[in-house]
Amino acid sequence: xxxxxxxxxxxxxxxxxxxxxxxxxxxxxxxxxxxxxxxxxxxxxxxxxxxxxxxxxxxxxxxxxxxxxxxxxxxxxxxxxxxxxxxxxxxxxxxxxxxxxxxxxxxxxxxxxxxxxxxxxxxxxxxxxxxxxxxxxxxxxxxxxxxxxxxxxxxxxxxxxxxxxxxxxxxxxxxxxxxxxxxxxxxxxxxxxxxxxxxxxxxxxxxxxxxxxxxxxxxxxxxxxxxxxxxxxxxxxxxxxxxxxxxxxxxxxxxxxxxxxxxxxxxxxxxxxxxxxxxxxxxxxxxxxxxxxxxxxxxxxxxxxxxxxxxxxxxxxxxxxxxxxxxxxxxxxxxxxxxxxxxxxxxxxxxxxxxxxxxxxxxxxxxxxxxxxxxxxxxxxxxxxxxxxxxxxxxxxxxxxxxxxxxxxxxxxxxxxxxxxxxxxxxxxxxxxxxxxxxxxxxxxxxxxxxxxxxxxxxxxxxxxxxxxxxxxxxxxxxxxxxxxxxxxxxxxxxxxxxxxxxxxxxxxxxxxxxxxxxxxxxxxxxxxxxxxxxxxxxxxxxxxxxxxxxxxxxxxxxxxxxxxxxxxxxxxxxxxxxxxxxxxxxxxxxxxxxxxxxxxxxxx
Amino acid sequence: xxxxxxxxxxxxxxxxxxxxxxxxxxxxxxxxxxxxxxxxxxxxxxxxxxxxxxxxxxxxxxxxxxxxxxxxxxxxxxxxxxxxxxxxxxxxxxxxxxxxxxxxxxxxxxxxxxxxxxxxxxxxxxxxxxxxxxxxxxxxxxxxxxxxxxxxxxxxxxxxxxxxxxxxxxxxxxxxxxxxxxxxxxxxxxxxxxxxxxxxxxxxxxxxxxxxxxxxxxxxxxxxxxxxxxxxxxxxxxxxxxxxxxxxxxxxxxxxxxxxxxxxxxxxxxxxxxxxxxxxxxxxxxxxxxxxxxxxxxxxxxxxxxxxxxxxxxxxxxxxxxxxxxxxxxxxxxxxxxxxxxxxxxxxxxxxxxxxxxxxxxxxxxxxxxxxxxxxxxxxxxxxx
Numbered sequence: 001x002x003x004x005x006x007x008x009x010x011x012x013x014x015x016x017x018x019x020x021x022x023x024x025x026x027x028x029x030x031x032x033x034x035x036x037x038x039x040x041x042x043x044x045x046x047x048x049x050x051x052x053x054x055x056x057x058x059x060x061x062x063x064x065x066x067x068x069x070x071x072x073x074x075x076x077x078x079x080x081x082x083x084x085x086x087x088x089x090x091x092x093x094x095x096x097x098x099x100x101x102x103x104x105x106x107x108x109x110x111x112x113x114x115x116x117x118x119x120x121x122x123x124x125x126x127x128x129x130x131x132x133x134x135x136x137x138x139x140x141x142x143x144x145x146x147x148x149x150x151x152x153x154x155x156x157x158x159x160x161x162x163x164x165x166x167x168x169x170x171x172x173x174x175x176x177x178x179x180x181x182x183x184x185x186x187x188x189x190x191x192x193x194x195x196x197x198x199x200x201x202x203x204x205x206x207x208x209x210x211x212x213x214x215x216x217x218x219x220x221x222x223x224x225x226x227x228x229x230x231x232x233x234x235x236x237x238x239x240x241x242x243x244x245x246x247x248x249x250x251x252x253x254x255x256x257x258x259x260x261x262x263x264x265x266x267x268x269x270x271x272x273x274x275x276x277x278x279x280x281x282x283x284x285x286x287x288x289x290x291x292x293x294x295x296x297x298x299x300x301x302x303x304x305x306x307x308x309x310x311x312x313x314x315x316x317x318x319x320x321x322x323x324x325x326x327x328x329x330x331x332x333x334x335x336x337x338x339x340x341x342x343x344x345x346x347x348x349x350x351x352x353x354x355x356x357x358x359x360x361x362x363x364x365x366x367x368x369x370x371x372x373x374x375x376x377x378x379x380x381x382x383x384x385x386x387x388x389x390x391x392x393x394x395x396x397x398x399x400x401x402x403x404x405x406x407x408x409x410x411x412x413x414x415x416x417x418x419x420x421x422x423x424x425x426x427x428x429x430x431x432x433x434x435x436x437x438x439x440x441x442x443x444x445x446x447x448x449x450x451x452x453x454x455x456x457x458x459x460x461x462x463x464x465x466x467x468x469x470x471x472x473x474x475x476x477x478x479x480x481x482x483x484x485x486x487x488x489x490x491x492x493x494x495x496x497x498x499x500x501x502x503x504x505x506x507x508x509x510x511x512x513x514x515x516x517x518x519x520x521x522x523x524x525x526x527x528x529x530x531x532x533x534x535x536x537x538x539x540x541x542x543x544x545x546x547x548x549x550x551x552x553x554x555x556x557x558x559x560x561x562x563x564x565x566x567x568x569x570x571x572x573x574x575x576x577x578x579x580x581x582x583x584x585x586x587x588x589x590x591x592x593x594x595x596x597x598x599x600x601x602x603x604x605x
Numbered sequence: 606x607x608x609x610x611x612x613x614x615x616x617x618x619x620x621x622x623x624x625x626x627x628x629x630x631x632x633x634x635x636x637x638x639x640x641x642x643x644x645x646x647x648x649x650x651x652x653x654x655x656x657x658x659x660x661x662x663x664x665x666x667x668x669x670x671x672x673x674x675x676x677x678x679x680x681x682x683x684x685x686x687x688x689x690x691x692x693x694x695x696x697x698x699x700x701x702x703x704x705x706x707x708x709x710x711x712x713x714x715x716x717x718x719x720x721x722x723x724x725x726x727x728x729x730x731x732x733x734x735x736x737x738x739x740x741x742x743x744x745x746x747x748x749x750x751x752x753x754x755x756x757x758x759x760x761x762x763x764x765x766x767x768x769x770x771x772x773x774x775x776x777x778x779x780x781x782x783x784x785x786x787x788x789x790x791x792x793x794x795x796x797x798x799x800x801x802x803x804x805x806x807x808x809x810x811x812x813x814x815x816x817x818x819x820x821x822x823x824x825x826x827x828x829x830x831x832x833x834x835x836x837x838x839x840x841x842x843x844x845x846x847x848x849x850x851x852x853x854x855x856x857x858x859x860x861x862x863x864x865x866x867x868x869x870x871x872x873x874x875x876x877x878x879x880x881x882x883x884x885x886x887x888x889x890x891x892x893x894x895x896x897x898x899x900x901x902x903x904x905x906x907x908x909x910x911x912x913x914x915x916x917x918x919x920x921x922x923x924x925x926x927x928x929x930x931x932x933x934x935x936x937x938x939x940x941x942x943x944x945x946x947x948x949x950x951x952x953x954x955x956x957x958x959x960x961x962x963x964x965x966x967x968x969x970x971x972x973x974x975x976x977x978x979x980x981x982x983x984x985x986x987x988x989x990x
Binding site (some may be wrong): 529549559560564570571573 | 807852
């Protein structure tokens with residue numbers, strides 16, 4: 001490394017979604033000529049197609065930039081990009097732990113939003129120096145003074161010399177780089193101490209195995225060294241170390257304060273967990289770096305292949321995905337309606353959606369997802385605590401002493417005219433009011449606590465529709481609390497259908513049962529006899545509807561020539577019904593199950 | 606291309622009688638819902654067609670030495686009544702020269718109220734025609750306008766009148782499930798054809814076949830067929846018509862023998878463009894296009910474009926489906942004599958799920974109840990292999 005430690009700066013960019021983080025990162029790379037104009041493309045640090053399409057960042061790509069300051073000295077600036085979404089709070093926290101400073105980007109037209117605050121506080125908690133930047137000043141609706149005031153009032157940062165920028169037009173980029181040099185403290189660490197390096201991310205590469213993204217705190221690491229991961233206690237020989245420019249470039253050594261990658265014949269990301277500490281096997285550190293924890297999935301759903309014989313492909317794809325993303329949990333599950341599949345656990349809804357889309361795109365697996373549910377805890381009569389990942393894990397009501405469900409604390413930034421509607425929405429979702437204050441006369445901050453289960457159904461869409469997209473929201477987990485939850489079975493012709501059953505609060509059981517039965521009534525093909533649809537809690541039926549027998553059909557004529565044509569038509573119809581699932585004496589096409597599960601999705605969009 | 610028509614094969618020497626169908630491929634105008642083949646009239650076209658028809662008969666004769674006798678006859682289309690009296694004289698001449706018609710048998714002609722005439726009626730009377738099937742469709746002008754028919758309800762009533770006055774057995778075709786149709790309007794049509802003296806009524810649900818204008822762009826407000834059909838079943842039976850097939854109702858003894866041949870697996874020979882033939886085990890179709898029909902027969906070849914051998918499960922399930930269209934249903938003894946007891950068992954197993962109010966079971970066999978006929982399509986699906 002050509003520069004001493006005092007000329008290294010490790011920083012990240014934190015922002016609310018759409019406030020221009022990726023564009024700013026692009027500009028920084030250009031300004032430091034890290035990427036030549038020829039290789040430049042938009043959102044260069046977002047590696048997945050999915051990220052570029054959705055405009056969100058999922059995986060973090062650190063990049064090393066070389067920059068000559070106006071003081072004439074050469075600096076190394078390590079930019080660690082972070083995902084802004086709450087599903088990945090832990091990953092964000094590990095990325096923040098690898099930095100000494102953060103650029104806080106605020107949209108000049110939108111002002112401070114929920115994620116701005118959540119991420120800023122997270123950065124403050126990690127002791128980072130925060131540099132506020134007001135972006136998009138080129139917009140006609142930009143109100144930089146208003147945005148600055150909000151930063152001062154809501155986040156509590158001094159904005160007397162706030163930076164103004166337009167990443168889109170390349171304005172204020174130089175000033176940002178200078179501010180990073182001036183304000184972000186250089187890393188501190190001892191070269192001579194035993195190695196301590198933080199794994200702030202790890203990815204799986206088909207050719208190289210696992211690539212760990214590390215930040216060295218103390219000591220040095222070189223190619224050929226024997227290293228140990230302190231949490232998993234696994235040891236490997238270092239095959240290659242290097243830095244991202246943003247492509248991987250091998251180096252001989254990484255020392256204190258430096259950011260780069262490490263490759264060492266590591267087979268799965270499970271062995272190189274985010275937050276773990278890398279140390280030397282010969283001369284290990286006394287203690288790991290603080291803050292490691294094993295992430296636990298909070299949202300579960302079933303994944304089933306649409307083509308039943310694609311189960312092995314789905315399993316392979318999930319295994320490969322898990323090599324990439326150790327936060328994904330899965331185990332085999334069988335559904336009478338959907339066949340063989342997997343119960344999968346995720347950090348949140350976005351995480352689930354991403355996994356589903358990646359399975360489809362990268363592995364070509366067509367799958368159907370059952371309605372997501374949270375983890376439930378219940379205490380049975382013997383007093384032991386059991387964890388349930390799916391509604392069917394629920395024991396009979398008489399066996400349950402107490403049910404607990406996860407709660408979250410949500411913080412919303414809401415234009416004042418929508419405050420009433422948002423509060424109503426929260427109340428409807430069993431929310432408990434915590435507090436409210438006005439940031440400006442036009443905008444309020446609302447804090448509620450509500451069950452995660454209510455949040456994952458369609459809270460975001462409802463919020464979007466009641467506030468016309470003008471509210472932003474963020475949440476944090478708030479632990480498990482006792483709740484009056486029940487399992488609702490959906491029965492077709494008296495037979496329970498596992499794929500349709502769900503858990504909900506007793507007060508909502510009737511409405512949700514009614515909803516499910518109504519939806520089902522629309523999609524099940526008429527049968528030759530009357531079919532009863534029921535929602536039931538245990539043996540108690542709470543909703544009942546009968547589907548009248550089939551009575552709509554075309555009775556076409558059929559003479560000499562029509563016979564062949566008719567038969568072909570019937571054969572075609574029959575072909576479509578091949579994949580019928582027998583429930584009692586009722587035949588349901590797979591399409592009906594898919595339609596039932598999918599209609600939920602549409603409401604979410 | 607098969608060299609001869611299947612209705613003729615194997616049987617030609619046995620000299621068994623067949624049912625004869627003649628397809629007249631002309632219409633004044635094309636109805637937006639109709640999927641049968643027809644073309645517009647143009648000078649010389651009818652002459653060409655009649656010449657080709659004669660050639661087809663000659664070719665069949667040449668291929669089989671002797672043509673079978675004709676049992677029932679049906680002249681349909683298209684619109685047979687767009688041919689004028691002179692063309693009809695020629696047509697009758699061709700048929701009389703070509704076939705031996707067994708005496709006392711049914712000969713039906715399809716007639717359009719817009720083009721039927723007293724001249725044609727008297728020609729038919731002189732020939733062998735016993736039965737005239739009038740395409741009434743509806744006796745409400747608004748329906749007829751919507752359907753793009755060339756006649757109004759008054760004209761239909763007039764047509765039925767001259768048919769019955771001439772002493773023919775009158776059959777009336779009616780359509781249900783039309784846009785905006787209600788029970789009241791439907792009842793008007795049913796009542797009208799009964800009043801006109803029809804002893805046979807066919808009721809067809811408007812089908813939106815792909816390839817027709819309405820199949821591609823369905824009209825708005827199509828009425829649900831079920832209640833209308835149910836009303837027809839109720840009302841016609843009250844008036845002394847017996848339902849003997851999904852779409853067919855007849856007074857005692859007036860059922861259409863020709864059509865029953867299709868449903869009970871009899872042999873039929875179809876002539877003209879797009880006409881089908883079947884000898885029970887092989888079915889074939891003539892080329893659809895009139896020009897092609899004329900040029901192939903002109904070259905001295907039989908104009909067959911498609912044929913299939915019926916065997917195994919396909920044949921068995923098809924026969925079961927067709928039999929269930931009729932009130933006689935599947936007769937156990939006859940069915941197992943034809944196809945074996947195993948085949949009958951297979952069919953009965955497939956029918957097991959059907960509730961007894963839809964499918965009546967007796968020792969002699971099974972048949973659909975009135976309610977069963979209403980949902981026939983779903984039941985037939987269960988019979989497929």
